[in-house]
Amino acid sequence: MSGAARPPATASRRTPGSPRRPAARSADEAYQELREAIHQGELMPNERLIEVELAARLQVSRAVVRTVLVRLGQDGLVVSTPNRGAHVRLVTEEEAVEILQARAVLEALTARQAALNATAREITAIRRILDRMTQKLEQDDLPGYSEGNADLHAAIIAAARHETAARMIAGLRAQLVRFQYRTILVPGRPAQSLGEHTAVVAAITNRDPDAAEAAMRRHLGHVESTLANTATAVRRRSGPSDGIRTA
Amino acid sequence: MSGAARPPATASRRTPGSPRRPAARSADEAYQELREAIHQGELMPNERLIEVELAARLQVSRAVVRTVLVRLGQDGLVVSTPNRGAHVRLVTEEEAVEILQARAVLEALTARQAALNATAREITAIRRILDRMTQKLEQDDLPGYSEGNADLHAAIIAAARHETAARMIAGLRAQLVRFQYRTILVPGRPAQSLGEHTAVVAAITNRDPDAAEAAMRRHLGHVESTLANTATAVRRRSGPSDGIRTA
DNA sequence: GTCTCCTAGATTATCAACAATCCTGTTGAC
DNA sequence: GTCAACAGGATTGTTGATAATCTAGGAGAC
Numbered sequence: 147m148s149g150a151a152r153p154p155a156t157a158s159r160r161t162p163g164s165p166r167r168p169a170a171r172s173a174d175e176a177y178q179e180l181r182e183a184i185h186q187g188e189l190m191p192n193e194r195l196i197e198v199e200l201a202a203r204l205q206v207s208r209a210v211v212r213t214v215l216v217r218l219g220q221d222g223l224v225v226s227t228p229n230r231g232a233h234v235r236l237v238t239e240e241e242a243v244e245i246l247q248a249r250a251v252l253e254a255l256t257a258r259q260a261a262l263n264a265t266a267r268e269i270t271a272i273r274r275i276l277d278r279m280t281q282k283l284e285q286d287d288l289p290g291y292s293e294g295n296a297d298l299h300a301a302i303i304a305a306a307r308h309e310t311a312a313r314m315i316a317g318l319r320a321q322l323v324r325f326q327y328r329t330i331l332v333p334g335r336p337a338q339s340l341g342e343h344t345a346v347v348a349a350i351t352n353r354d355p356d357a358a359e360a361a362m363r364r365h366l367g368h369v370e371s372t373l374a375n376t377a378t379a380v381r382r383r384s385g386p387s388d389g390i391r392t393a
Numbered sequence: 394m395s396g397a398a399r400p401p402a403t404a405s406r407r408t409p410g411s412p413r414r415p416a417a418r419s420a421d422e423a424y425q426e427l428r429e430a431i432h433q434g435e436l437m438p439n440e441r442l443i444e445v446e447l448a449a450r451l452q453v454s455r456a457v458v459r460t461v462l463v464r465l466g467q468d469g470l471v472v473s474t475p476n477r478g479a480h481v482r483l484v485t486e487e488e489a490v491e492i493l494q495a496r497a498v499l500e501a502l503t504a505r506q507a508a509l510n511a512t513a514r515e516i517t518a519i520r521r522i523l524d525r526m527t528q529k530l531e532q533d534d535l536p537g538y539s540e541g542n543a544d545l546h547a548a549i550i551a552a553a554r555h556e557t558a559a560r561m562i563a564g565l566r567a568q569l570v571r572f573q574y575r576t577i578l579v580p581g582r583p584a585q586s587l588g589e590h591t592a593v594v595a596a597i598t599n600r601d602p603d604a605a606e607a608a609m610r611r612h613l614g615h616v617e618s619t620l621a622n623t624a625t626a627v628r629r630r631s632g633p634s635d636g637i638r639t640a
Numbered sequence: 641g642t643c644t645c646c647t648a649g650a651t652t653a654t655c656a657a658c659a660a661t662c663c664t665g666t667t668g669a670c
Numbered sequence: 671g672t673c674a675a676c677a678g679g680a681t682t683g684t685t686g687a688t689a690a691t692c693t694a695g696g697a698g699a700c
Contacts, residue, residue, distance in 0.1 A: 173654095196680090196681070197682070206654095207655055207656085208655090208656095209653085209654060209655070210654075212460070212682090212683090213459065213463050216460050216463045216467075217467055220464050220468065221467065228661095228682090228683090229660085229683075230662070230681090230682080231681070231682065244555055247502060248499060248502065248555075248557050248558050251501065252498060254498065308491055308495075310488065310491040310495050311494070311495050313469075314495060314561060443650095443651070444651075444652070445651080454685065456685075457683090457684085459652095459653090475652090476651085476652060476653075476691050477651090477692070478652065478692095
């Protein structure tokens with residue numbers, strides 16, 4: 147029973163002459179590529195998305211650009227007004243907080259389900275990821291830590307066996323890419339983050355769903371308040387560093 | 394935003410030969426109408442949706458049918474496989490439980506936010522809805538009670554001022570229509586339901602976000618387990634009437 | 641009798657052209 | 671100098687036709 151029908155990247159046998167921006171032939175590839183472009187920041191928020199330009203860029207016809215834009219609109223990455231075209235959606239700080247709140251309760255649900263449903267093998271894998279994160283942090287390898295962070299959350303979600311929550315979390319995450327690297331830069335935040343993750347993993351290992359859910363909520367609640375603080379600090383323009391020091 | 398805007402059957406000035414299904418002119422109306430048709434059960438689960446048929450039924454061109462199907466696919470109401478068309482998605486009992494779990498944590502979030510953000514006026518309105526539900530239940534008016542139930546949840550969501558959660562809840566709800574009238578028929582369930590709602594409203598009135606969240610979770614958790622029980626009862630084929638009689 | 645291959649019909653996917661709408665810069669009046 | 675009306679260009683919305691793909695049913699071989 148398909149959760150979301152994601153036939154991944156059909157085979158494209160083309161001339162091998164396209165070097166850098168090879169473009170996507172099929173509709174689904176075009177969707178993935180445009181999504182990625184928004185993630186990477188190649189398309190700025192509020193930037194107008196003109197169908198013919200995208201058609202040229204993605205090497206597809208205008209019709210498939212149109213369906214791709216509809217899908218992205220339903221994803222919340224793009225907002226399109228009738229007769230006036232599509233813009234990439236600007237996510238305000240307030241919306242980012244909302245999205246994180248929603249993500250928090252949903253990921254807490256997956257943590258609960260993971261505590262209930264994870265196989266022994268999956269728990270081992272989760273613990274190994276946490277160990278790796280600990281090492282990265284000791285080496286002050288923040289990018290490595292961040293990557294481990296993503297892996298850990300993904301592993302927990304996979305272990306939860308909750309297609310609905312997984313799909314929604316993925317959707318929320320896609321809208322948040324512009325903010326995701328901020329909180330980790332707040333002084334003291336990584337160490338705190340590691341402690342929170344450790345609590346989540348411990349609860350899952352102990353098969354304690356309530357504790358797992360609570361620990362995950364605590365974790366993402368802290369991410370949220372950290373983000374909110376940096377946001378107001380930035381908005382207040384009272385110097386970028388005084389509001390976000392301690393943590 | 395998809396939670397609002399229900400322009401009910403706009404004026405269609407056509408030949409007066411079509412008595413029942415007047416059809417929708419614009420793309421958005423077609424979307425609403427097809428969505429409604431799936432809700433009403435006019436289109437059976439797993440039924441194949443053929444573009445030309447829908448185009449004739451909705452009185453729009455095939456292109457807009459296509460975009461409508463894409464949107465419904467992103468909503469999870471329809472699953473479409475490449476080159477093989479779209480089917481209305483069959484929601485299994487297990488999926489229904491998943492959806493209810495996700496909805497539970499999200500509505501709990503809105504209850505929390507409502508406790509924090511609701512205006513005095515909104516709280517008054519919420520209390521009034523609860524009073525009306527109490528009356529309906531005393532009169533054994535189950536449809537009326539059910540309607541009040543929907544109104545109450547909607548009022549709480551509105552008072553929460555949380556667009557993201559509101560949108561996701563609306564999406565989840567759309568997938569659940571086939572199951573929504575079941576739980577209210579379980580004996581003793583309405584009285585229990587009213588008590589749970591009363592607790593939620595009391596917590597919001599007291600501006601106690603933790604209590605509001607917990608009460609809403611308890612409420613939807615009970616709905617979930619009730620649904621799971623009736624589901625297994627139905628699946629067990631132990632008679633269709635013994636599990637859901639009295640009320 | 642059963643299986644495989646193949647043809648025909650049906651359906652989806654894509655494309656190019658046309659119509660409707662909106663945005664921009666300019667002209668003219670006051 | 672400012673504002674309103676207007677024309678030109680650009681962009682989106684829609685249509686119909688065409689190509690690619692899938693499903694169903696029958697012919698032929700073993």
